[in-house]
Amino acid sequence: MPENAIEARGLVKIYPLRGRPEGIRALDGLDITVRSGTVFGLLGPNGAGKSTAVKILTTLARPDQGTATVDGIDVLGRPDRVRRAIGVVAQRSGSDPMATGRENLILQGRLYGLGGQARRRADELLARFDLTEAAGRLVKTYSGGMQRRLDVALGLTHRPRVLFLDEPTTGLDPEARAAMWQEISRLAGDEGLTVLLTTHYLEEADRLAGELAIVDHGRVVAQGTPDGLKGELHGDAVHLELAERADPEVARGVVAGLTGVREVLVAGRNISARSDDGAAAVPGILAALQNAGAPAASVTVARPSLDDVYLRHTGRRYSETETGTPATQDATDLEGANR
Numbered sequence: 209m210p211e212n213a214i215e216a217r218g219l220v221k222i223y224p225l226r227g228r229p230e231g232i233r234a235l236d237g238l239d240i241t242v243r244s245g246t247v248f249g250l251l252g253p254n255g256a257g258k259s260t261a262v263k264i265l266t267t268l269a270r271p272d273q274g275t276a277t278v279d280g281i282d283v284l285g286r287p288d289r290v291r292r293a294i295g296v297v298a299q300r301s302g303s304d305p306m307a308t309g310r311e312n313l314i315l316q317g318r319l320y321g322l323g324g325q326a327r328r329r330a331d332e333l334l335a336r337f338d339l340t341e342a343a344g345r346l347v348k349t350y351s352g353g354m355q356r357r358l359d360v361a362l363g364l365t366h367r368p369r370v371l372f373l374d375e376p377t378t379g380l381d382p383e384a385r386a387a388m389w390q391e392i393s394r395l396a397g398d399e400g401l402t403v404l405l406t407t408h409y410l411e412e413a414d415r416l417a418g419e420l421a422i423v424d425h426g427r428v429v430a431q432g433t434p435d436g437l438k439g440e441l442h443g444d445a446v447h448l449e450l451a452e453r454a455d456p457e458v459a460r461g462v463v464a465g466l467t468g469v470r471e472v473l474v475a476g477r478n479i480s481a482r483s484d485d486g487a488a489a490v491p492g493i494l495a496a497l498q499n500a501g502a503p504a505a506s507v508t509v510a511r512p513s514l515d516d517v518y519l520r521h522t523g524r525r526y527s528e529t530e531t532g533t534p535a536t537q538d539a540t541d542l543e544g545a546n547r
């Protein structure tokens with residue numbers, strides 16, 4: 209087993225677009241390194257380039273520049289060998305709804321040349337994913353969580369060494385999501401399997417990934433363990449919600465002018481900032497806002513979250529990039545944050 213299950217260097221992918229000669233730069237020099245036997249999270253908002261990166265690593269697309277290996281095999285030089293080494297669980301289910309769970313797994317096994325072993329492997333996977341009781345039912349009668357578990361089982365049929373999971377819990381209810389999380393964390397422990405997971409749920413990446421990369425505009429803007437990335441942010445996050453009558457721009461100026469308070473960001477009536485000791489800073493912040501006629505309605509102090517990590521590296525709140533709500537950040541503080 210190579211030390212790194214995935215290595216991508218300087219990947220560039222440009223999609224042609226009519227009327228725009230420069231095209232769409234979906235990847236702009238993406239680098240990632242994934243150690244074998246770990247769960248790695250590729251995190252980023254819609255359009256960041258996650259799916260394009262996965263397409264290249266799974267040999268479904270070719271980069272315009274850059275190189276990549278999966279399980280030590282060059283994706284451009286030996287795509288056939290890469291395909292045998294990987295399992296892919298796409299966002300959209302690959303199972304046949306009009307066949308039973310067991311039939312789907314046996315067919316998959318035969319497609320991968322397991323022959324007489326296909327039945328035994330199907331039963332093993334049904335048991336492993338808690339689908340034995342439902343094995344004889346048509347997949348169209350399965351719940352969302354059961355279908356997702358079957359999808360993962362299908363991806364593992366031929367015992368791949370690297371499994372790509374594209375947004376594995378999108379659309380699942382909280383209970384099914386929790387069950388899937390448990391399943392995914394077990395996977396990497398088993399047989400040295402490496403899992404590359406794309407997600408746009410920060411909590412999912414935080415819970416599952418040993419290491420993660422935040423992708424923004426086709427580049428990795430931060431990579432590390434969730435705790436390591438959060439640990440780089442010293443101090444606390446202070447979140448304020450302004451009273452109705454407060455002018456957010458006045459409030460931003462007041463908060464940004466206080467000593468010990470930095471990285472001030474305004475989105476609508478909400479202000480976020482960082483402080484070495486959030487609890488100690490709060491009375492001063494509240495008093496300054498009150499004096500300026502821009503009082504706060506509520507305030508919370510929290511330890512840094514992945515959302516704060518995202519903010520530091522991209523200058524935007526993750527939740528806002530999902531909804532498209534613009535956020536403005538104090539220019540000098542942003543410079544400081546990106547240094």
Ligand SMILES: Nc1ncnc2c1ncn2[C@@H]1O[C@H](COP(=O)(O)OP(=O)(O)OP(=O)(O)O)[C@@H](O)[C@H]1O
Pocket residue numbers: 223224232233234252253254255256257258259260261408
């Ligand atoms: N086949 C294509 N042709 C043209 N543009 C594309 C194509 N596929 C992706 N893009 C564009 O490339 C950029 C990156 O897309 P990509 O799907 O890789 O992002 P993503 O991070 O996976 O997003 P999502 O979470 O929505 O899947 C986007 O601007 C997207 O519109």
